[in-house]
Amino acid sequence: MRALFIGGTGTISSAITKQLLEQGCELYLLNRGTRNEALPVGAKILQADINDESKVASLIADLTFDVVADFIAFEPAQLERDYRLFKDKTKQFLFISSASAYQTPLSDYRITEGTPLSNPYWAYSRNKIACEEYLIKQYREHGFPITIVRPSHTYDERSIPLGVHGSKGSWQVAKRMLENKPVIIHGDGTSLWTMTHNTDFAKGFIGLMGNLHAIGESVHITSDETLTWNQIYEAIAAALGVKLQAVHVSSEFLDACSKEDFRGGLLGDKANSVVFDNAKLKRLVPEFVATTRFDQGIKQTVANLLAHPELQKEDHEFDQWCDQVIQVLDTAIQQMNAARI
Template sequence: MKVLFIGGTGTISSGITEQLLEKGCELYLLNRGTRNDTLPAGVNIIKADINDEDHVAKLIEPMEFDVVADFIAFEPAQLERDYRLFKGKTKQFMFISSASAYQTPLSDYRITEGTPLSNPYWEYSRNKIACEDYLVKQYREHGFPMTIVRPSHTYDERSIPLGVHGSKGSWQVAKRILEGKAVIIHGDGTSLWTMTHNRDFAKGFIGLMGNIHAIGESVHITSDESVTWNQIYEIIADVLGVKLNAVHVSSEFLAACSTEDYRGGLLGDKANSVVFDNSKLKRLVPEFVATTRLDQGIKQTIEYILAHPEYQIEDNEFDIWCDKVIHALDVALMTVTG
């Protein structure tokens, strides 16, 4: 199979890249080369900026692919560009959308591919919905062989999966846990969430590649495991070998007092209970099963980060903000109980 990935080095795509190479796939990555030093041997690199459409068109002019997948498209204009570049050049075009595009708030916490797409809280999700609409139109009117894939919260060994963190990543939260500081959990921590290791996501994604039954379809790929946010943070603290000091803060309050996009990331996503029905994926890819239990995956991630200081990126601004939020709650409590 001859495959082209636009991107190919991110959290979701890196796991797929590794597994495809193990299977002997002829894999090309089209990217700017900023993270290619971590790629395994055997990848063919097309170094270019996908936004330079004329240049890319010249580079791929003599080439055709069995599968093209765009991991870094977020707006319809980028899909319009992809359509111009790859129509007639691939048997299957795969777009990575987002499970955050599903109806928010949900009318039923059990999510299938038939769940409506609507998210008034997050522009990111609305843009993904618009991208899907464009591809569906091209499929219906021109036979463009597209497949839409919707990941939910997917993680790898480079970042601890969390609900509330700063712009520099998750390490500062782990550091607060290690130091015994109070750690913010949104809501009361009892809402259900699903996290999927990128190794498991890759198995589902590869099963959809070259799959004639996936053409024209939308499919989400997630673990079947559901956990609460309280359980997630307890797992992290347990792996770190310390006691968790949790403070629960409403998602609305966090969104109102932070410059981070918690309105989108929390109110439009993580604050809602979600349980995914993967029946459609399992019909299309009968061998699919997510085998990385969350406590096992988080243990592997934390061990990796502790062994690689380059991923221990401190975020003093986020740390100060956490202390301010927690202090404000303490003051409010004293005022009320007074």
């Protein structure tokens, strides 16, 4: 199989590229070359910015592909560019959308590919929906061989997956745990969530590549494991070897008092209970099974982070904000208790 990935070094795509190369795939990566240390050995690099359409067209002039996958498109204009570039160059075009495009709030906590797409809270999700609509139009009207893939919360060894963190990533929350400081969990921590290790996601994705039954279809790829946020944070604390000091805070309150985009990422995504039905994926890829349980996967992530200080990006502003939120809540409790006397 000859495949071209636009991107190829991110959380999701890195595991796919690794497994494909191990399987002997002829893999091309269209990449700007700004992270050469992350480029996998064995891949053929087409160095260019995908937004430089004329340069990309010249690089692929003599090439055709079994599969082209775009991991970094977020707006319809980017898919319009992809269509112009690859409409006569590939047997299958895979677009990585997002499970956050599903109806929010949900009318049924069980999510299938038939769940409506609607998210009034997050422009990111609405843009992904618009991208999907554009591609479906090209499939229906011009036979462009699309497959839409919707990941949910997928993680790897480079970052701890969390519900609430700052703009510099999740390490600061782990640092608070290691320092025995309280950490914020949104809501009461009992809403349901699904974490998927990127190696498991890769197995499902590769099973869709070159799969004629996947043409024209939309498919989500997630683990079948359902966790509460309390369980997620407890597993992280256990992997760090500490006792969790949790403070539960309303998601609406967090959104109202933060500079971060908690409206989209929290109210429009992680604050909602989600349980994914992967029956469609398993029909298309009968061998698919997610084998990395979260408590096992997070131990690998934590071990890697502790072994690589360069991944430990501190976020003092977020740390101070957490302290302020917790202090405000403590003060409010004291004032309410005093008022009852």
